[in-house]
Amino acid sequence: MSYPPLRAVLETVASYKPSDGVHGSTERARPLSANESPHTPLPGIVEVIERAGSLVNRYPDPGCGPLVDAIARSHGIEEDRIVAGAGSVALLQTLFQAIADPGAEAVYAWPSFEVYPTLAALAGVESVQVPLADETHDLRAMADRISSRTRLVIICNPNNPTGTVVGHEELREFIESVPPTCLVAVDEAYYEYVRGPAVSSALRLCAAHPNLVVLRTFSKAYGLAGLRTGYLVGDAHVVERLRRACLPYAVNTVAQQAAVAALGLEEQLLRRVDSTVAERTRVRDTLVRRGWEIPDSQANFLWLRLGRHAVGFGEWCAGRSIAVRAFGDVGVRVSIGSAEDNDQFLAAADEWRSAGRTATAGAGRPRQVRKEAEV
Ligand SMILES: *Cc1c(COP(=O)(O)O)cnc(C)c1O
Numbered sequence: 025m026s027y028p029p030l031r032a033v034l035e036t037v038a039s040y041k042p043s044d045g046v047h048g049s050t051e052r053a054r055p056l057s058a059n060e061s062p063h064t065p066l067p068g069i070v071e072v073i074e075r076a077g078s079l080v081n082r083y084p085d086p087g088c089g090p091l092v093d094a095i096a097r098s099h100g101i102e103e104d105r106i107v108a109g110a111g112s113v114a115l116l117q118t119l120f121q122a123i124a125d126p127g128a129e130a131v132y133a134w135p136s137f138e139v140y141p142t143l144a145a146l147a148g149v150e151s152v153q154v155p156l157a158d159e160t161h162d163l164r165a166m167a168d169r170i171s172s173r174t175r176l177v178i179i180c181n182p183n184n185p186t187g188t189v190v191g192h193e194e195l196r197e198f199i200e201s202v203p204p205t206c207l208v209a210v211d212e213a214y215y216e217y218v219r220g221p222a223v224s225s226a227l228r229l230c231a232a233h234p235n236l237v238v239l240r241t242f243s244k245a246y247g248l249a250g251l252r253t254g255y256l257v258g259d260a261h262v263v264e265r266l267r268r269a270c271l272p273y274a275v276n277t278v279a280q281q282a283a284v285a286a287l288g289l290e291e292q293l294l295r296r297v298d299s300t301v302a303e304r305t306r307v308r309d310t311l312v313r314r315g316w317e318i319p320d321s322q323a324n325f326l327w328l329r330l331g332r333h334a335v336g337f338g339e340w341c342a343g344r345s346i347a348v349r350a351f352g353d354v355g356v357r358v359s360i361g362s363a364e365d366n367d368q369f370l371a372a373a374d375e376w377r378s379a380g381r382t383a384t385a386g387a388g389r390p391r392q393v394r395k396e397a398e399v
Contacts (some may be wrong), residue, residue, distance in 0.1 A: 026165060037146060037343075040142070044251040047272050053345045053346060055361065056347060058249070058349075058366060060243070060244070061246075061300075064247075065282075069286060073251075073282050074242070078279050080279050081285045084273050084286055090284050091255075092106045094287045095108070099227060099257070101230075102174055105230070105260050106263065107256050109254045114270070115266075116139065116257045118269045120176070121269055123149065123207060128150065128173060128175040128176075129152050131166055132153065132179075133153070134154065135183045135186070136156075137211065138146040140178060159327065161186050163197075170206060174206050175207060176208075176209060180211040182215075182225075185351060185357035188320070188321070190223075192224040193222070193261070195226060195229075202318050207237060208235055208236050213243070213254075214322070216244070217300065217301055230258060230259070234259035237259075240255055247296070251278060251283070253283045272310070304324065307369070308320075324338045325360060326358050329384070329385050330356055331355070332385075333353070334351060336381075338350030339377060340372065340375075341358075
């Protein structure tokens, strides 16, 4: 059989796997693999979604007017500095496309959000992955890797999958050191879960740096993952160019109205975030007491650096109908879910230890294991 030629990158690029398979089970696994909110939408949001359903014979508002207004008000910034997208992943894709001149490179930490290498490859952008140091962005090493070819630097703050954060001063100094010809994208998908005085949003730095953009999403703290809405804040000139690179009508009517409603119910939603943060502390403290080595997470997940035991532990959890996310021979990310799901995870982790398995990557703590490496 002969097929039409498609780009060679499509033979090698990873396809996104939504969650690690839970084998031999008909019941739905406990969903601790995708960092979703464990809470179903508030009644006020469900109502808006139902009403918006009656409007879908029409195209959505192409500029997301009311949504952009609501975001502008919530951050106290101008509307022309905001672009909404079908999830922040869509805006990341737009960013990669926007810088994809021949030879362009993007610098980001690794491990970080697994979508970055895929989007870079699809756009024809060369990835420069800089290993984390002590599970945290190594900003000095990242600055060293910026060259005349670098068109985009991504800082995932807090970092997915480790949950670690870059402090405000450190971030400010880094952004100041990046040449103005290179975009800096700070991915703040988990910003609402941060509890720490030394960290603040890069949104505060946007006004001073036309090359800085910040990504936010309604998928995590706002509990709207299924509707796909996110946004980017940046300089008005950059935002105007990025809007040209977005697909028309990308954010559907239901998503736009639900996101506006979510901003209106922010206080209640952020109380739910508080309960997830309390659970994060409880689960991490319990694991650490039991000998697990886990970086301080400021997001709604924990990172277990299990090295070559990662896949085995992922399968162990799957065997107990708990979906977690194993990253090759590197580690396992487990989301903070409902208290009941978290308890089930803690029980599975205890059983793993009782079976004589390790709670760390092993002697020497290989901090910078590459995804493809054998430990
Ligand atoms: C979950 C996540 C997002 C959000 O993606 P959406 O497309 O908005 O659902 C963005 N960045 C990171 C690092 C994430 O983990």
